[in-house]
Amino acid sequence: MGGSAGDWSGVDKCAPASRAANMPNHRVRYSCVDALQDDLSQIGEFEFTQSEPGPLDLAMMSTAIGGCLVRSSSTNRPLVCTGRRSPNHWTITPITPRCADGRYRGARLDSGDLLLLDPAGEIFQCVQRGHSQNAISIPLPLAERIIQVEHHAQPEEIWSHWRVKSDPKNSLELDGMLRQVLSAHVLVSGSAYSEDEFAGKVIALAQATEESVAPRPTAVSSRRIVARAQELIHSRLDSPPTITDLCEVSFASRRALFYAFKALLGRSPHAHVKMLRLHAARRRILRQRDRRCVQQVAYELGFQHPGQFAIDYARTFGESPSETRERAGLATGH
Template structure:
């Protein structure tokens, strides 16, 4: 049984536990899930079809924020992290391909990025991700003391974790935190305990940074082509846009456009652009209440056949557009 099978059927975020230094919530809405991360500004688009389930566990350890983010659908993630932090994203487990700013990232790699320069991610299904956000000044001071060379201005980068015990050790620390908070055996109100957990996690990060030559992440030319195609398509929703229209606008062949989308996102341009529009329509329906109708929203995002829109929407999100509107 998947961990998501135990979720309640309600789409309202469910606060499972909370304290001044820890919180655990579950959600069946991607926007609500994104909003749960304290001090982060995130936007999610759902890319795979099916009902979304997510669990978020967050620990506030003073100058360190520890987040466990578990999701069951492929997502496009954009945004910024807690200001003034360096962020370590370490997959604990995932199934499928992970794309970072248009680069396919193989298993056994961790991503390190500035708070205000997070690369766009396309996550795989059933991802269990640990994120550690550390105050940048404190991190650099700690690394200097340990004699570890680290050029934060060159981020984002990926670091190898394949031959390290890092994921297993961090999972153990995280599970001790989760168990302790759930059973009330770990009182994070005690600064001494927060200090112990911070140092345990920092020791693991020390193992990561000098482990190998990191790979700098930069948007590829093909990623820039994809971005231009998306901008053009979303700016011309009132037109019956075709792939040939995109080819003419971008000065690219159909084959090149296909390669650009496939290599940077693992999908084709028609499917991706339709999914972006479905997500935008869902976001508007979610906020619309009595101010809009399903047909108005569908038309605004380039869906002129209402029944086809409703069918595609239900397949993608696991509910009818009217259910989202009146939730």
């Protein structure tokens, strides 16, 4: 219940976050606001009150991904929440039909809004009965680097105040991302984002409107951007650089980086990194066919999920890694 079911869903929940790192998600149910306040009293100043009589059934789920804390919450009773948020995280929460019509600092929250919450900010929030909402809290140092490197902006100008943006398309996409993480936690490599780049994708959605009028890079600039990015990618096939890393080395914004790769290579930076690594794996399998197993090659090149590596490899080359090795062995008489 981030923006509607409580800014408290944007709280720095230290204990659940640490537990979530070791399992897909952490679930808690509360039958009274006192128990909720006790759990959150160690990390902030919060006061919850019910707005109507009756037993409370408040459910929370949380998980950690890429250094961020993702939460979901729902309540069967209207609540009022006051207090102050953690100063260590920047929280973003999409407003969907499941949590619209709540109020935050006196402002009505409509479906399609994005609620951007300032660190250490005051909380004055009204939550409606039946509200269910997702939210993500990004550590400030991580958010600061992404905003400076990928968006060429000053972080304080973005998170020094709270605000509501009407952005239905990106609000819906962000909510879907958060629901996917909460339901499955692990993102497959075929996704448009990975654990390492999850925060970058979230911030890109939050910044999309501001950057929509930014000029596209010229052809010369695009070539320079891709060349610098490729040099870093080739030097780190076993530890693929993030989008933030590529923006940093190419001196390009996130938008310019994606445009340059699409214009010159016809694919996104994510897809290009994956293709280069898969081709490197194929060459290594062929070269070391009599000395190393396929799983070892995947491990050496930083593929964290062998099963997904095999799927991506077969989709790219029309045969499994083992078939590549066996075919190469037959060709050389081994």
